[in-house]
Amino acid sequence: MRIYFEIFWSFFKIGAFTIGGGYAMIPLIEAEVVNKKKWVAKDEFAEMLALAQSAPGPIAINTAVFVGHKLKGWRCSIVSMLGAILPSFIIIVFIALFFNSAIKNNEVIERIFKGIRPVVVALIAVPAFNMLINAGLKFKPIAIATTATLVICLLSVSPIIVMITAGVIGLVSGMYSQKINSQ
Amino acid sequence: MIYWQLFISFFKIGLFGFGGGYAMLSLIQNEVVEVHEWVSASEFADIVAISQMTPGPIAINSATYIGYTATQSVWGSVIATIAVSLPSVIIMLIIFCRFFLKFRDNKYVGYVMSGLKPAVIGLIAATVIMLVNASTFIDYKSIILFGLAFLAAFRLKTNPILLIVLAGVAGYVLY
Known part of the structure; x- marks a missing residue:
């Protein structure tokens, strides 16, 4: 029973003190579960991280589920996941309760957010830019990325449809080039 | 529902x-x-x-x-x-x-x-x-803030949270 409290508390602390999204949480998770608690070996953690990135959903949640499962099975996964999301949940609920009423009639907050809104757009643009550069600026990734952007923005295609189509294209073109190579 | x-x-x-x-x-x-x-x-x-x-x-x-x-x-x-x-x-x-x-x-x-x-x-x-859109980019000052933030995050790798705080201060001063 003690291990459940321990893993809950570990992920609760990580969830409460990492600002900047899931990727910012990874070094803290590693420090806690690999170095301090020794629940997962270092090389196993690296492999698990690669898998957590290829699964859908927030990477911090995927990692929490994996570590929990490794320790005590699915019940422990639920506990570690709740530990990771609870701090976010509590903080955001408090802000939503307060901010939703505050912004509508507070002139100071409205001024502050007039400055923040365009900067948030820039903060989302930069990672997309970096990912495109890291992908090597080759024809195929650029073609897929551009097509995805255009069909979402111009044709209002759902991003879900785009993801499914892109996955199928990746699978078919991979199998096709494998067939060419083996001949 | x-x-x-x-x-x-x-x-x-x-x-x-x-x-x-x-x-x-x-x-x-x-x-x-x-x-x-x-x-x-x-x-x-x-x-x-x-x-x-x-x-x-x-x-x-x-x-x-x-x-x-x-x-x-x-x-x-x-x-x-x-x-x-x-x-x-x-x-x-x-x-x-x-x-x-x-x-x-x-x-x-x-x-x-x-x-x-x-x-x-x-x-x-x-x-x-x-x-x-018109709600996030209200005037030329929005475009300047966007450009500065983009450069800072892309070239200088400035911390995003710091940029949001600075943007809030800029918004308070400019509007």
């Missing part, structure tokens, strides 16, 4: 949310701004800003926030947060934890990912384009 729609929307977002928080923003924007109109475009930008400034994954933070805004009730937050996390739990437990070693070297998984990775970039770019 709205709780059920909220659950379905965020379950879909969790299920197809490959590529981390920023890519999930594209799915969230489509569901909550375009399809269901639970929040306006400018509210969405505010929610993204708040989600970045507060601890935890951006997808969880924005689900909690939008759940509240859509229903004006904490139960909306509970439903949206559970719904966005549930696919992760199910997929990780059923597939990834059990077939851990098989998945690691599976070439077909690699093929699918080779298509998904560039699509994720396209999704994020679409979010950016749809966020550029």
